[in-house]
Amino acid sequence: MVLYFLSMVMLVMGLYCLIAKKNIVKKIIGIVIMEYSINLFLVLVGYRHGGIAPILMKGMQTEELVQKGVDPLPQALVLTSIVIGLGTLALMVALCLRMYEKFKTFDMSKINTLKG
Amino acid sequence: MQTYYPLFTAIPLAAAFLNLLLSKISMKVSDYIAFLVTGILAVMSVKMLFEAPFIYAVGNWRPPFGILLVSDGLSSLMLVVINVIGLLAVIFSFKYMATYTAKPKYFSLFMLMIAGMNGVVITGDMFNLYVFLEIASIASYALVGFGTGKKELEASFKYLILGGVASTAVLFGIAFLYSMTGTLNMPDLAQQLEVIGMTKTVGFVVALFIMGFGLKASAVPFHAWLPDAHPSAPAPISAMLSGVLIKALGIYTIMRIMFNIVGKNELISAIIMFLGALSMVIGGLLAIGQKDFKRMLAYSSISQMGYVLIAIGLALKPGAELVVATLALIGGLFHLVNHAVFKSLLFLASGAVEYRTGTRDLEKLGGLIKKMPVTGAATAIGSLSIAGIPPFNGFWSKLIIILALFRGGYWIYGTVGVVVGFITLIYFVMLQKEVLFGKLPESLSKVKEAPFTMVLPLVILAALCLAMGIGYMAIEGQLLDSAASALLDKMAYMNYLIGG
Numbered sequence: 001m002v003l004y005f006l007s008m009v010m011l012v013m014g015l016y017c018l019i020a021k022k023n024i025v026k027k028i029i030g031i032v033i034m035e036y037s038i039n040l041f042l043v044l045v046g047y048r049h050g051g052i053a054p055i056l057m058k059g060m061q062t063e064e065l066v067q068k069g070v071d072p073l074p075q076a077l078v079l080t081s082i083v084i085g086l087g088t089l090a091l092m093v094a095l096c097l098r099m100y101e102k103f104k105t106f107d108m109s110k111i112n113t114l115k116g
Numbered sequence: 117m118q119t120y121y122p123l124f125t126a127i128p129l130a131a132a133f134l135n136l137l138l139s140k141i142s143m144k145v146s147d148y149i150a151f152l153v154t155g156i157l158a159v160m161s162v163k164m165l166f167e168a169p170f171i172y173a174v175g176n177w178r179p180p181f182g183i184l185l186v187s188d189g190l191s192s193l194m195l196v197v198i199n200v201i202g203l204l205a206v207i208f209s210f211k212y213m214a215t216y217t218a219k220p221k222y223f224s225l226f227m228l229m230i231a232g233m234n235g236v237v238i239t240g241d242m243f244n245l246y247v248f249l250e251i252a253s254i255a256s257y258a259l260v261g262f263g264t265g266k267k268e269l270e271a272s273f274k275y276l277i278l279g280g281v282a283s284t285a286v287l288f289g290i291a292f293l294y295s296m297t298g299t300l301n302m303p304d305l306a307q308q309l310e311v312i313g314m315t316k317t318v319g320f321v322v323a324l325f326i327m328g329f330g331l332k333a334s335a336v337p338f339h340a341w342l343p344d345a346h347p348s349a350p351a352p353i354s355a356m357l358s359g360v361l362i363k364a365l366g367i368y369t370i371m372r373i374m375f376n377i378v379g380k381n382e383l384i385s386a387i388i389m390f391l392g393a394l395s396m397v398i399g400g401l402l403a404i405g406q407k408d409f410k411r412m413l414a415y416s417s418i419s420q421m422g423y424v425l426i427a428i429g430l431a432l433k434p435g436a437e438l439v440v441a442t443l444a445l446i447g448g449l450f451h452l453v454n455h456a457v458f459k460s461l462l463f464l465a466s467g468a469v470e471y472r473t474g475t476r477d478l479e480k481l482g483g484l485i486k487k488m489p490v491t492g493a494a495t496a497i498g499s500l501s502i503a504g505i506p507p508f509n510g511f512w513s514k515l516i517i518i519l520a521l522f523r524g525g526y527w528i529y530g531t532v533g534v535v536v537g538f539i540t541l542i543y544f545v546m547l548q549k550e551v552l553f554g555k556l557p558e559s560l561s562k563v564k565e566a567p568f569t570m571v572l573p574l575v576i577l578a579a580l581c582l583a584m585g586i587g588y589m590a591i592e593g594q595l596l597d598s599a600a601s602a603l604l605d606k607m608a609y610m611n612y613l614i615g616g
Contacts, residue, residue: 011288018281024273031280038287045295074294077243081287084250088283091257092276098261099269113266114274114344 003044010037022108024099028092035085039078046074117163121172121185124160124195124238125248128153128231132224139220146220147210153227154203157234161195165595169602171240171612179613180304184240186612189598193449194237194368197456201359202230204573205352208464211567212351212471222262222350229255229356233364240612242290242300249286249365253279253332256361260349271348275341282331282338289324292317303613306377306606314381322384325373326391333366335425336395339418343402346417347410347476351467354410358417359460363452367424376609380434389429393532396422400539404546409466409476412547413459416502419536420455424448426533427517430524431604438604440524445600447516453596454501454509454584461498461577465491468566468574469551478547483556487563492552494574499544501581504537509585 014037017030051070056062096106103111131153139146164187172185206226213219232252239245257279261272294300296317297308309318331338342362346354374384399418406412427448431441468491469484470476485492501508504515514537521530565571602608 015281018277027277031277031284034281034284035287038284038291041288042291042294045291071298073300077290077294077300080243080247084247084254087254088250088276088280091254092273092280095257095261095269095273095276098264099273102266102269111270114270114348 004041007037007040007044010034010040013037023106024096024108024111025106027108028089028096031092032085032089035081035088039081039085042074042078042081046071046078117160117167118170118172118187120160121170121187121238122174124157124234125231127157128227128234132227132231135220135224135227143220146223150206150209150223150227151203154199154206154230157199157230158203161192161199164192164195167192169608180299180301183244184301184303184612185238186240186302186609187238188609189595189600189602190368190371190449191237193453193595193599194364195234197453198230198233198237198360198364201356201456201460202226204576205356205460205464208355208467208570208573209350209352210569212467212570215471216262216350222259225255225259225262226353226356228252229259229361233360236364237368240302242293242302242305245369246283246286246290249332249369250283252361252365253283256353256357259353260345260357262350262353263348267344268348271341271344275345278331278338278341282328284328285324285331286328289321289328292321292324296321301613302372302377303610306379306610307613309378310610318378319383322374322378322381326370326384326387329366329369329373330391331366333362333370333421333425334395334418335366335391335421336398336418337391339395339399342418343411343414346414346463347408351410351463351470354413354467355460355463358414358463359456362417362421363424363456367421367428367452370425371428371603374428374432375603376606379606380432382434385429385432385434387429388432389426389526389529392422392425392427392429393529394422395419395425396536397532400536400543403543404539406543407478409469409478409481409547409551410463412478412543413462413466416540416543417455417459419540420451420459420502422536423514423517423533424452424455426529427451427520430520430526431600433524436524440520441604442597442600443516443523444520445603446596447513447520449596449599450588451510451513451517454513454581457577457580457584458498458501458510461494461574461581462502464570464573464577465495465498468570469495471570472563472566473560478550480557481551481560482554483552484560484563485552486556487560488565490571491566491574494571494578496548496552497578497581499548501585503541503544505541507585508581509588510581512585512588 014030014033048070052068054069135146135149169188174183229252232248235248257276261268334342399415403412403415427444430444501510504511518533
């Protein structure tokens with residue numbers, strides 16, 4: 001239960017960082033923290049105390065697998081979402097560097113050519 | 117066609133990567149690849165319209181365990197919208213994108229975006245939906261910033277941050293759904309949620325989804341990125357974003373999840389209708405004062421999506437009569453298709469005008485109907501349709517939505533719909549006056565008609581506007597009916613689990 005609570009705290013921390021910080025690098029870090037908190041949450045959802053890999057080995061009873069086996073779905077989800085997060089992160093950093101070239105600053109409050 | 121169903125994502129995905137490799141040999145080849153791929157997809161999607169609903173189990177794994185692809189009336193309709201508009205945008209890009217460098221990269225990103233949108237529409241699995249949503253979104257972030265000027269980069273970054281928050285909310289909702297039911301298969305989820313009922317957790321999940329997908333659909337409290345992102349992108353991409361992306365990633369997903377998975381609910385209906393009304397009014401009012409051609413169109417997209425959302429909300433109401441719900445859904449879906457046609461027409465026209473005159477500032481334009489007759493006529497048809505002038509398609513869809521609202525007893529929302537219709541008329545008359553008619557400025561006296569590959573998509577889209585307006589009963593009735601009934605019949609969707 002504590003771990004679930006911690007992952008929520010992490011989510012809120014990420015959101016705070018995203019909203020309150022003016023530096024775009026810090027904003028990126030905020031988004032990444034949020035993503036990781038969701039990944040942690042997914043892993044926790046799929047956790048099973050004393051679970052085993054869901055592979056039917058030789059000499060293993062089917063009941064044993066059903067009782068102890070872990071659902072591989074959340075792990076697969078987390079792996080995929082980490083990869084997606086990496087893609088987004090790479091794009092964000094590339095954009096951030098390009099913006100630094102153009103604006104000579106990382107401060108979001110000084111980057112305001114658009115009206116919103 | 118059934119066995120080829122996964123090709124809707126496989127072809128563009130493969131072509132996106134092949135294109136980058138082959139364009140190392142010759143830059144010219146990417147044009148042909150893009151045209152060929154989107155052409156094939158458009159033909160396939162039109163053929164899909166004549167298929168009965170079916171499911172495709174990927175790798176022959178039984179539905180609750182394997183990944184499921186579902187084809188029904190709604191997904192066929194969306195596939196046609198995505199791929200036909202995609203083909204026209206590619207044709208437009210040949211000349212238009214020659215002003216940018218790195219055309220092969222542009223086409224690769226374009227095809228990734230198409231692959232993502234097709235994937236969102238054909239999938240029957242929650243996590244697949246998330247993955248494809250991200251593919252399409254990441255490609256669109258990169259395309260918005262394709263010009264790499266100051267404005268483009270800022271708009272792209274803004275879109276990326278807000279889009280990232282939306283994706284996080286969606287993934288969070290999916291994690292909750294999994295922890296409740298232990299499955300992510302959409303028909304299976306629908307069955308499980310029927311048993312669980314509307315608990316507080318389900319309510320939270322719905323709230324997360326409305327936030328996440330609502331941001332992609334740019335419903336009003338979440339709309340801040342759209343008026344920056346859509347004008348900053350190259351014109352064919354603006355057409356794709358406004359015409360297709362916000363519908364495939366936002367509206368379609370909201371419809372699919374709320375109707376087929378969560379089911380009808382009083383509160384969800386009220387929230388979506390309120391968001392729709394808010395989008396209609398605020399988007400419309402903000403559009404009036406705009407001085408930038410594309411920015412005005414972007415605000416108008418927010419306003420028009422409000423009509424679709426309000427229709428969806430009305431159909432979601434559990435107490436509504438079946439006639440009203442069906443009418444509202446048909447109106448909403450018809451307006452969705454119509455908006456795809458005329459908004460991409462208008463954005464492409466703005467691109468053609470910008471290509472020839474070098475500006476999109478409404479105050480510097482004027483009298484272009486004499487210099488660019490075909491583009492001008494197409495723009496006029498597009499703006500008349502979106503403003504809801506009778507023979508064109510926009511009139512019928514707005515009429516159906518407003519009629520459904522009045523018949524469902526929503527007098528205030530119905531009146532708002534009529535008033536926003538007038539507001540739309542006002543700013544599109546202003547747009548016509550500033551761009552097409554009025555005095556031709558000195559600086560524009562040497563402007564010529566846009567090149568053939570730019571004019572052709574405009575003419576096709578303008579013809580579609582007229583054809584869909586006049587031949588509504590003949591062409592559209594059947595298609596929209598099957599899409600609407602696919603949404604309203606939750607039982608049929610749940611039966612896809614057992615191979616329905």
